[in-house]
C-alpha cells in the first residue's frame with residue numbers, strides 16, 4: 001500500500017509559508033507520537049484557526065507504523081473539515097536521516113520532508129539535499145534542509161556546542177539544492193536541557209537577519225524551540241518523576257523571530273513534558289485507576305491547552321484561517 005498526500009487532503013508547506021511570511025507569523029510544527037497527541041495538536045490548531053504541520057520523526061514513524069501515521073493524518077483532515085474549519089494540514093518528516101527514509105515518507109502520504117545533512121561537510125549536505133529535492137518535487141512535495149548544527153541531541157547527531165549558520169553559505173546552498181525552506185542555527189537547541197535556571201537565553205537574531213538578506217523572502221525554520229515550562233518540570237517532580245531543572249527558549253525571543261522570514265518553528269519537548277506531567281498527575285490523584293482513558297484523556301487536554309497558549313504567545317498564527325465551531 002502507498003499513499004499520495006493529495007488524496008489524503010493534506011497540503012505541502014508552500015502556500016502556508018507564503019501566507020505566514022506575508023502576515024508576520026510562523027506556522028507551528030508540533031511533533032506527534034500517538035493518537036492522543038495528534039488529536040491535541042489538531043483540535044488546538046482548528047479551535048485557534050492556525051495552520052499546522054504535523055511533524056513525525058523517523059523514530060516516531062517506526063513507533064506508530066507508517067500506515068497509522070498516514071491514516072491518522074487523513075483522520076485529522078476529515079475531523080477539521082467536519083468541525084467547519086479550513087486550516088491547512090501538512091504531514092512532515094522531521095530530521096530525515098537519508099534519501100531512503102525521505103523516499104519512504106514521500107511514497108506513503110507525507111506532504112513535506114526534511115533531509116538533515118547538517119552534520120555533513122557543506123558539499124555533501126548540498127548533494128544529499130539535491131537528491132531528495134529531485135525526487136520530492138516530482139510529486140509536489142516540499143523539502144526542508146539544515147545549515148549549521150544545533151547544540152543538544154538531534155536523533156543520532158550529538159553536538160556539544162552550537163555551530164551557528166554561516167550566512168555566507170546560505171545563498172549558495174539554497175540555489176544549488178532547490179530546497180523550499182532552510183533550518184538555521186541561531187542559538188536554539190533540542191531537548192529539555194537547553195539552559196540552566198538563571199541563564200538569560202538569547203537568540204542570535206543578527207545571524208537570522210544576515211541570512212534573510214542573502215535570501216530575501218525565503219522561508220526560514222527554527223528547530224529546538226521548546227520553552228521547557230517551569231510548570232511542567234514542577235508537576236513532573238511533584239507527582240513522582242525526576243527531571244533536571246532547566247529552562248528553554250523564552251517565548252519573547254521566538255516572538256521576535258516570527259516577525260522575520262521565520263515561517264516554521266519546531267516544538268516537540270514541550271508536548272512531551274505536558275503529556276508526562278498530565279499522566280503523572282492523573283495517576284497520582286487516582287492510583288487505583290487502570291482505565292487508560294482516565295489518565296491519557298487529562299494528559300491530552302493538558303497538551304492541547306499548552307499548544308493553544310503557545311500559538312498565541314509565540315506563533316501569532318491564530319485567526320489566519322476559519323476556526324472550528
Ligand code: G3H
Pocket residue numbers: 031057058059060094095153154155190268269
Ligand atoms: O528534533 C528531534 C525531535 O524532537 C524528534 O525526537 O527522534 O526522539 O522522535 P525523536
Ligand code: 13P
Pocket residue numbers: 031094095189190191192222223224225226227266267268269270
Ligand atoms: P525541542 O526539543 O526544543 O522541542 O525541538 C524540537 C525539534 O526541533 C524537532 O525537530
Ligand code: ZN
Pocket residue numbers: 095154190223224266
Ligand atoms: Zn529539530
